[in-house]
Amino acid sequence: MKVLYSFITVIVLIIVASIGASIANLHYVFGIIIPYLAFIMFVGGFIYRVVKWGRSPVPFRIPTTIGQQKSLPWIKQNKIENPSSAFGVIVRMAMEVLLFRSLFRNTKTELREGQNGPELSYGSAKWLWLGSLFFHWSFLIIIVRHLRFFMDPVPFLVQAFESVDGILQIGLPAIYLTDVFILIAVTFLFCRRLVVPQVRYISLPADFFPLFMIMSIAGTGILMRYFFKVDLVAVKELAIGLATFQPVLPTDIGPMFFIHIFLVSILFAYFPMSKLMHMGGIFMSPTRNMMNNSRMVRHINPWNYDVEVHTYEHYEDEFRDKMKKAGLPVEKE
Amino acid sequence: MAPKVKLPKPGELSKIDFKTPATDWMDTPVEFKPGTYCWGAKEKDLLTLGLPNPRQWSPADEDWKIPEGWESTILDGIAERLSKYRSFKIFMDICVRCGACADKCHFYIATGDPKNMPVLRAELLRSVYKKYFTKSGKFLGRLAGARELNMDVLKEWWSYFFQCTECRRCSVFCPYGIDQAEVTIIGRELLNLVGLNIDWIAGPAAACYMKGNHLGLEPHAITGNIESMVDDIEDITGIRVNPTFNRKGAEIMFVTPSGDLLGEPGVYTCMGYLMMFHELGLDYTWSTYASEGGNFGFFTSNETAKRLNYKIYAEAKRLGVKYIIGGECGHMWRVLNQYMDTWHGPADFLEVPVSPITGTVFENAKSTKMIHISEFTADLIKHNKLNLDPTRNDHLKVTFHDSCNPSRGMGLLDEPREIIKAVCNNFYEMPENTIREKTFCCGSGSGLNASENMEQRMRGGFPRANAVKYVKEKHGVNMLANICAVDRAALPALMDYWNPGVGVTGVTELVANALVMKGEKERTTNLRFEDLPGKGGNE
Numbered sequence: 001m002k003v004l005y006s007f008i009t010v011i012v013l014i015i016v017a018s019i020g021a022s023i024a025n026l027h028y029v030f031g032i033i034i035p036y037l038a039f040i041m042f043v044g045g046f047i048y049r050v051v052k053w054g055r056s057p058v059p060f061r062i063p064t065t066i067g068q069q070k071s072l073p074w075i076k077q078n079k080i081e082n083p084s085s086a087f088g089v090i091v092r093m094a095m096e097v098l099l100f101r102s103l104f105r106n107t108k109t110e111l112r113e114g115q116n117g118p119e120l121s122y123g124s125a126k127w128l129w130l131g132s133l134f135f136h137w138s139f140l141i142i143i144v145r146h147l148r149f150f151m152d153p154v155p156f157l158v159q160a161f162e163s164v165d166g167i168l169q170i171g172l173p174a175i176y177l178t179d180v181f182i183l184i185a186v187t188f189l190f191c192r193r194l195v196v197p198q199v200r201y202i203s204l205p206a207d208f209f210p211l212f213m214i215m216s217i218a219g220t221g222i223l224m225r226y227f228f229k230v231d232l233v234a235v236k237e238l239a240i241g242l243a244t245f246q247p248v249l250p251t252d253i254g255p256m257f258f259i260h261i262f263l264v265s266i267l268f269a270y271f272p273m274s275k276l277m278h279m280g281g282i283f284m285s286p287t288r289n290m291m292n293n294s295r296m297v298r299h300i301n302p303w304n305y306d307v308e309v310h311t312y313e314h315y316e317d318e319f320r321d322k323m324k325k326a327g328l329p330v331e332k333e
Numbered sequence: 334m335a336p337k338v339k340l341p342k343p344g345e346l347s348k349i350d351f352k353t354p355a356t357d358w359m360d361t362p363v364e365f366k367p368g369t370y371c372w373g374a375k376e377k378d379l380l381t382l383g384l385p386n387p388r389q390w391s392p393a394d395e396d397w398k399i400p401e402g403w404e405s406t407i408l409d410g411i412a413e414r415l416s417k418y419r420s421f422k423i424f425m426d427i428c429v430r431c432g433a434c435a436d437k438c439h440f441y442i443a444t445g446d447p448k449n450m451p452v453l454r455a456e457l458l459r460s461v462y463k464k465y466f467t468k469s470g471k472f473l474g475r476l477a478g479a480r481e482l483n484m485d486v487l488k489e490w491w492s493y494f495f496q497c498t499e500c501r502r503c504s505v506f507c508p509y510g511i512d513q514a515e516v517t518i519i520g521r522e523l524l525n526l527v528g529l530n531i532d533w534i535a536g537p538a539a540a541c542y543m544k545g546n547h548l549g550l551e552p553h554a555i556t557g558n559i560e561s562m563v564d565d566i567e568d569i570t571g572i573r574v575n576p577t578f579n580r581k582g583a584e585i586m587f588v589t590p591s592g593d594l595l596g597e598p599g600v601y602t603c604m605g606y607l608m609m610f611h612e613l614g615l616d617y618t619w620s621t622y623a624s625e626g627g628n629f630g631f632f633t634s635n636e637t638a639k640r641l642n643y644k645i646y647a648e649a650k651r652l653g654v655k656y657i658i659g660g661e662c663g664h665m666w667r668v669l670n671q672y673m674d675t676w677h678g679p680a681d682f683l684e685v686p687v688s689p690i691t692g693t694v695f696e697n698a699k700s701t702k703m704i705h706i707s708e709f710t711a712d713l714i715k716h717n718k719l720n721l722d723p724t725r726n727d728h729l730k731v732t733f734h735d736s737c738n739p740s741r742g743m744g745l746l747d748e749p750r751e752i753i754k755a756v757c758n759n760f761y762e763m764p765e766n767t768i769r770e771k772t773f774c775c776g777s778g779s780g781l782n783a784s785e786n787m788e789q790r791m792r793g794g795f796p797r798a799n800a801v802k803y804v805k806e807k808h809g810v811n812m813l814a815n816i817c818a819v820d821r822a823a824l825p826a827l828m829d830y831w832n833p834g835v836g837v838t839g840v841t842e843l844v845a846n847a848l849v850m851k852g853e854k855e856r857t858t859n860l861r862f863e864d865l866p867g868k869g870g871n872e
Contacts, residue, residue, distance in 0.1 A: 005476060049426070056419040062671055062742070064504040064512060066770040069744030071697045071708050074715060075751070081770075082744040084697075096508070102433075103508045107766055109436035111349060116806060118347035120442065120799045122766035128433060132508075199432040201353040201447050202456065204478040206469075207430050273469050278509055281427030286420045287510035292744060294671050295701040298678045303417055307636055308383065309643040310542050312651055315622050318543075319552050326553035328579050328621060 003194065006208035010216055013266055014259060021258035024251075030258045031238055032247045038265035045272025050280050059301035061294040064287040084293045093289055097282060100136075103129040128192070135185035138178040139214075141165060142221075145176070149239035173225060182218050186211060210276060213267045220260040230254030338368040340787050343831055347795065351445040358453060359460070359480055363489040365392055368788035371495060371781065373397075374535035379528060381539040382637060386528025392491070397484075403527045404482055408465055410523045415466065421519050424511045425462045428452060434503035434513070439774050440496050443792035451503035451513040454493050458520050461486065491529050494520040496789065498778035499632070499664075500737035505770055517779075522634040530633055534780035538629040541641050545624040546591035552578075552621035558594045559619070562604045569862070571854035574611035576619055581652050583618035584689065588645055589660025589706075590627040592818030593839075599821045601860045602661060602839025606706070609841065612850045613690055613718070617658070623648035626665040627818060631672075632780040639676045642668060645703075646677045656686040657703040661839050663736035663778065663817035666705060670743045674701045691716040705739075707748040707816055710844060714755045720849040723758050725859070728866045729812040730759040731843070732804045734797065734824070735772035736817035746770070749816050749840050756847035761808040767800035777823035790823065791830050798831035805832055812836045814843060 020030035067078025079088045080095070095101040108125035111118060144161050148154040166174035190211045193203050224230045234250035235257060241248040271277070283289065316323065316330055323330050354361050370392055379387035390398045400406075415422050435450040436442060447453050456478065463470030463479035470479030480486065499514035524530065540549035550558070556578055567573045577583065587610070593603040610617055623644040630637035649657055659669060674680065683702035686695040693712045695704045713719050733753055739745040746769050753760050767773050776793025783790075804810040813824055813835055821839055828835040846859045858864055 053419055053422055053426075056416055056422050058419045059417060060671055060675055062420065062512070062515065064501055064510055064741055065744035066505055066741070067744060068746045069697070071695075071745070071748060072693070072712055072715070075711070075747045078744070096510075100508055102506055102510065103431075105506055105771075106433050107437075107506075109442055111347075111351075111442075117343070117802075118799065119803075120796055122764070128431065132431075196432070197353045198351075198435050198447065198450065199430075201358065202430045202432060202435070202450065202452050204430065205476045206478060273467070275427060275429045278427040278429055281423045282509045284419065284423055285427075285510040286423075287504055287512045287515075292670075294674060295669075295698045295703070296696065298674045298700045301675050304676065307640045307643070309640055309647075312622050312644075312647060315545065322551055322553045323579075323621070326556045328552055328556065329581070 002203060002205045003208050005205045006212050009209060010212040013263060014216060017259040017262035020262060021255035028249055030262055031249055034265045035242060035261055038269040042268040042271055046280060049272050049277055053284055057302045058286050059303060061290050061299040062286055063290040063292045065292050069292060083291050085291065089289060089291055096288055100129055100133055103132060131185050131188040134181045135189060138182035138185060141178045142182065149236050150243040152240060179222055186214050206274060213263060217263045217267065220256055220263065224256035224260060228254065228256040230257045346792055349443060349445045353447055358447060362485065363492045369786055370492060371531035371533050371783045371786050374530035374532050378535040378539035382542055385526055399527050406526050407482060407523055410526045411462060414519050420515045424516055425459050427509055428455060428511055433506050437503050437506045439776060439793050439796045443795040448493050449496060454497060455513055455516045457490055457493055458516060490520055491524055494524060495531055495781065498774045498781055500774040500778055501741040505741060521632065525634050533783035534629050534632045538633055538637060538641065541625050541629065545622045545644060547625055547627060547629055548591045548595055550591060550594060555594060555621045555624055562600060562607060566604055566608055569856060569858055569860060570850055572850055572852060574607050576607055578619045578621055580618040583616050583652060584655050585615060585617040586649050586652055586654040586657045587617050587619055588623055588626045588657060590662040590665055590818035591625050592822055593660060598837055599818055601842040604860050605841035605845035606660060608845040608848060612848060618652060620648045626659050626662050628665060628668045629780055631664060631668050638668065642673055642676055646680055650682045655684045658706055658709055659703055660706050661816035661841060663738040663819055667738035667742035669703055688712055690718050705745060706841060707745060707752060711748040711751045714752060721756055721847045722849050723756050723847050725846050725865055726757045726843055729757060730761065730808055730810045731757045731812045731814050732761050732763055732801060732810045734813055734815045734820060735768055736815060736820055737772060737774050737778060739816060740770050740772050752840055752844060753814055756843045761804050761810055763800040763804050773797040775820050775823045775827060778819055782819055782823045791827065794827040798827050801835060802832050805835055812838055814838050814840050816840050
């Protein structure tokens with residue numbers, strides 16, 4: 001059911017886009033107005049969310065320490081996963097963001113009946129890590145590749161990405177590795193959600209929706225590159241127009257393009273109000289981006305307030321006789 | 334009183350059903366099965382602490398006696414905490430439900446209940462957050478994973494936030510570092526706003542507030558207990574150690590969890606401290622006022638934790654000591670490492686800790702001025718300042734259980750290992766995925782070491798016990814060492830249940846057994862009055 005809701009939503013979006021694509025009068029809306037609105041919602045929403053997070057303080061220094069602390073000089077500290085320096089934190093964060101370090105640790109717990117009763121084992125489980133890594137890196141490279149539409153001349157880096165991505169030189173135009181990877185990876189992530197009972201149980205419609213959207217976006221992208229070709233010169237004209245805020249609407253781009261750009265727009269607009277914000281959130285996660293130095297440097301809580309306490313004087317007043325009998329020193333006789 | 338519950342046999346508990354329920358989690362009502370939950374907090378304890386809604390109540394009753402308008406109390410509480418804790422806000426917003434945390438939780442592994450997956454435990458609160466604090470939840474409702482706050486939800490929170498031991502293991506595996514401990518901490522704060530705590534937390538917290546320690550030991554009881562340990566030490570070693578209490582002008586104040594002052598095997602660890610400090614000639618004092626290192630307030634609310642923690646610095650200041658040494662305890666060290674200085678610092682009336690024996694400057698504690706006994710002891714051993722005879726521990730095959738908090742909220746991993754290796758000849762590590770930062774909880778942490786929830790404790794400790802079983806079968810391990818008072822209270826029952834024949838010890842007890850003291854008589858027994866191998870009087 002949860003899957004179906006998301007699936008139907010995406011189908012409806014595709015139908016809407018198809019209508020937009022087939023009615024020439026609507027091309028201005030679908031090609032220019034909606035992308036601009038989506039861009040504004042994305043950038044504005046992203047900033048809004050990050051600022052909202054940032055407005056709440058981090059009252060305590062709560063890194064999750066994943067290795068030996070800095071203590072005695074001859075005990076080897078894990079300087080990256082239990083960092084006590086800013087450099088350590090930067091490396092730790094880079095490993096999380098670029099390599100998904102924590103996901104790499106993943107294990108699969110299994111319970112089996114051994115000779116002497118139940119046995120728990122924790123086997124290596126790297127598929128989620130691998131799938132996610134391929135998915136995210138492909139996504140990033142695809143976005144970078146798309147910059148060629150928005151820039152003239154195309155920067156060297158973008159060209160380099162593109163030629164490496166198409167290195168197999170299969171087909172015409174050449175197949176991009178990332179297109180293949182992202183489709184495989186997103187399908188894997190989808191199947192995993194559907195097939196693994198625990199993951200299926202925790203999944204919400206909001207977990208399937210982005211997967212369907214990304215599948216559709218990648219799908220329409222591939223369709224228009226290889227099968228329902230669009231006029232690339234016209235696409236570039238439109239893209240550069242958008243990028244330079246002098247939008248022009250070339251004729252005869254091809255309907256598949258409008259479906260593609262509409263889905264992309266919806267995803268961008270949806271991004272800041274969804275779990276996709278993990279992209280921004282990971283940088284601000286206090287368990288990962290803080291040094292474990294709270295015994296070396298006092299961490300300040302901006303809302304630290306005085307609390308009611310039970311002072312020594314209260315204590316002695318209550319127990320003075322018992323203390324004296326036990327031979328304990330007292331402040332007041 | 335609730336009916337007496339029979340604890341199922343290990344064979345029954347280890348049959349775990351991982352099938353997900355037929356109904357969606359939002360439609361699966363919470364069950365209160367005797368043996369799996371704790372009693373409700375008592376009226377008198379909430380009155381002592383000045384916490385909201387003091388009354389007698391029982392989780393088994395239909396009516397939990399929650400005041401009218403509680404919904405807005407909770408929602409206002411959420412709003413306040415969103416503005417105070419970036420962690421809370423981010424953890425509510427960015428979970429993608431990838432499920433990497435699911436089978437990392439000892440309670441999920443041992444119950445198969447999907448609401449014990451950290452992701453879903455967080456979702457219990459996240460769903461309410463979405464409904465009232467996000468636009469998508471307001472408009473899309475259940476499609477966005479949002480739901481209304483009602484009494485069933487509140488009871489569900491109480492059930493599951495008191496089935497989390499705040500051990501942070503999930504946080505190690507989360508790609509964004511989402512820490513269920515943080516969510517549970519805030520969830521429990523919210524529950525406390527309407528008077529929903531458990532007896533095993535509120536009782537010790539109230540005792541600690543008034544009497545200085547969780548056990549409620551009054552000053553003469555503390556000195557009395559320690560005196561009887563001193564007698565035992567004299568019987569065993571022939572040496573009379575002379576601890577002092579509330580002594581002004583001592584160089585060091587020593588604070589340990591009160592669990593070390595009463596009950597086995599905690600007292601043996603305490604005897605270990607007494608013997609080692611005496612042997613070193615350390616100028617130190619105990620305090621009967623700051624007689625608790627642990628902090629059950631931490632399992633109640635930030636404010637309660639701060640109120641209990643106050644005594645440590647206040648007493649150090651009153652006594653005019655130079656710095657503080659802290660004993661073996663788990664959550665105590667999370668609080669001391671990550672909270673104390675922020676709450677009550679700067680401790681500018683203290684000095685940077687310097688070991689009077691080795692001259693080592695503890696730069697890592699230069700602001701809090703409080704060091705861990707294992708740091709102190711590891712330094713002594715490195716400098717050969719202790720005369721040790723590890724053969725006295727030769728009858729032991731030891732493994733080490735990393736306590737959750739020193740592992741994942743501090744990183745104290747190798748210090749205790751260095752000590753154990755110096756005082757024991759037979760040390761074996763449990764499997765890699767169950768130790769150090771990936772250690773499994775004893776199943777009784779964060780105030781859940783009551784007796785009425787024994788079934789749940791035995792379940793929660795199952796992954797830990799199973800790893801001990803592995804080294805027991807492989808190497809013949811018969812002693813589980815640790816640096817935590819809750820471990821020392823909880824693990825004996827866990828071992829008896831899953832791995833009979835495995836004992837539990839504090840690390841400092843092992844040290845004291847190996848410690849050759851100046852002028853001691855030939856020891857024939859260890860601190861437990863058990864015959865030493867080859868030296869027994871009865872052989």
